[in-house]
Amino acid sequence: xxxxxxxxxxxxxxxxxxxxxxxIWVKSLMGVGEWEPLRTxxxxxxxxxxxxxFGIANPMLSSILAFVIAVFVILMMHRLNNRYIFVPQRSxxxxxxxxxxxxxxxxxxxxxxxxxxxPFLILSLDSIFASYRKDYAEGEFFLASFFVxxxxxxxxxxxxxxxxxxxxMFIMRSFSWREWVAMLAGAVVPLLFLVTYYLFFEPNSLExxxxxxxxxxxxxxxxxMNSFFGYGFLAVLTIAGIYASFFMLSWxxxxxxxxxxxxxxxxxxxxxxxxxxxMIPTVSKEIMLVVxxxxxxxxxxxxxxxRRTFVADAILMTILALTVxxxxxxx
Numbered sequence: 001x002x003x004x005x006x007x008x009x010x011x012x013x014x015x016x017x018x019x020x021x022x023x024i025w026v027k028s029l030m031g032v033g034e035w036e037p038l039r040t041x042x043x044x045x046x047x048x049x050x051x052x053x054f055g056i057a058n059p060m061l062s063s064i065l066a067f068v069i070a071v072f073v074i075l076m077m078h079r080l081n082n083r084y085i086f087v088p089q090r091s092x093x094x095x096x097x098x099x100x101x102x103x104x105x106x107x108x109x110x111x112x113x114x115x116x117x118x119p120f121l122i123l124s125l126d127s128i129f130a131s132y133r134k135d136y137a138e139g140e141f142f143l144a145s146f147f148v149x150x151x152x153x154x155x156x157x158x159x160x161x162x163x164x165x166x167x168x169m170f171i172m173r174s175f176s177w178r179e180w181v182a183m184l185a186g187a188v189v190p191l192l193f194l195v196t197y198y199l200f201f202e203p204n205s206l207e208x209x210x211x212x213x214x215x216x217x218x219x220x221x222x223x224x225m226n227s228f229f230g231y232g233f234l235a236v237l238t239i240a241g242i243y244a245s246f247f248m249l250s251w252x253x254x255x256x257x258x259x260x261x262x263x264x265x266x267x268x269x270x271x272x273x274x275x276x277x278x279m280i281p282t283v284s285k286e287i288m289l290v291v292x293x294x295x296x297x298x299x300x301x302x303x304x305x306x307r308r309t310f311v312a313d314a315i316l317m318t319i320l321a322l323t324v325x326x327x328x329x330x331x
Contacts, residue, residue, distance in 0.1 A: 028109035094300035101292035114286035117151035145186035244302035266294030
């Protein structure tokens with residue numbers, strides 16, 4: 001019943017989506033959301049620290065800005081699917097899943113480096129998808145790595161998604177050394193601009209460099225949660241993702257080759273993000289903001305197209321129930 005309701009393209013569905021989104025955010029919009037002060041006040045690149053310190057100093061404004069960016073990201077998701085039609089049915093479900101997965105943890109409902117990086121990562125995906133069957137795709141791969149590098153300036157762990165671009169080049173294209181050179185150049189250019197800015201426009205850049213502590217970037221970030229519901233939420237998402245993947249094995253065979261390759265890129269994004277969270281000490285649960293994007297599309301395809309609506313309803317209701325519990329109890 002619940003899944004069938006959200007499959008519709010009606011005003012009632014959109015109104016319900018807006019109400020759910022606001023209900024999830026209401027605690028943070030009132031300025032009482034949870035924070036990770038150890039991470040936000042001590043560790044990160046200069047831009048990360050700037051973003052985090054702004055959020056700590058202005059909690060309500062930070063949550064409002066984060067909400068605005070989240071709306072912008074949802075619009076970018078909608079545009080991405082409209083352009084490449086990898087989810088071939090108009091539905092609010094992927095956007096709903098993105099909001100639930102990304103922001104059920106109240107500590108993620110504020111302006112954060114990962115959220116600032118999200119639009120750049122979506123632009124990178126757009127460039128990757130545009131390269132498919134294009135005669136000359138040097139520009140697309142330059143832009144793909146360029147946007148990832150821009151994302152990394154705001155959120156350093158975004159650099160791991162350069163691996164996603166490399167994987168995409170193997171599955172989207174035949175080998176071309178020009179495309180590889182363009183990809184590497186795109187990754188370097190934003191960093192050169194950043195270094196140039198600090199050298200020529202920041203009068204205290206040399207003093208800042210001398211006092212810079214690399215430990216603030218490479219220090220391990222605590223990954224534990226304070227609530228059973230947080231672990232339960234991640235476990236349910238994992239089980240749902242695996243179940244949806246079995247459905248995808250049959251569904252993908254009925255789709256165009258480009259759609260198949262796009263979802264392979266999405267799976268690589270999830271695998272890279274999960275590996276980074278588990279294996280890289282500096283990566284916190286902020287990475288969920290990035291991983292939620294491809295996961296929302298994969299779970300969305302399952303919820304939209306499966307005939308086993310009982311299972312789909314059970315998954316969606318469980319996720320929504322845990323979302324409510326995470327708003328009540330500390331994560």
